[in-house]
Amino acid sequence: MPGGPKGLTETERRRRxxxxxxxxxxxxxxxRGMxxxxxxxxxxxxxxxxxxCPGRPSLVCRASGGVPRVCLPRRFEELAESARRGGRKRRGFEAQRIEELER
Incomplete structure (x- = not known):
């Protein structure tokens, strides 16, 4: 679909x-992030x-006894890399990963 929603190209959507x-x-x-x-x-x-923070079952910190503040940024970095590579399938993957954080 040319331009995508709001007139953004696929590349612009990925970068955003x-x-x-x-x-x-x-x-x-x-x-410092704050x-x-x-x-x-x-x-x-x-x-x-x-x-x-009790951690989430889907996060590394819960399984390994680690620290949530380490694994949560790591998860967002993973999602950023996925977004950079782009595509409709990756957006589905990203949505699934975010839903895991909410459980």
Whole structure:
């Protein structure tokens, strides 16, 4: 479908999704990520918030006893790489991975 929704080409859609996932990875990567997002005041609360995170069955941290703040940014980086490679099938894969995070 030429132009796709809102007149974006497939390449533009891929780049936009990649930027969004990379931004999410930065924000979840630590207190400095909050500062980059323009909310340095939230950085102080970051360790407290992630200390309470039980992890998700779909995340590496739950299975390995690791730290959620490590595996969540890693998951967003994976999604960014997938978005960069693009395509309709990959969008389905990305949607499935995001749904896993919500469970």
């Amino acid at each position: 999704r990649e930027r969004i996932f990379r931004w999410l990875a930065v924000v979840h990567a630590g207190p 500062a980059v997002a323009g909310h340095p005041e939230l950085g102080r609360r970051y360790p407290e918030g992630y200390a309470r």
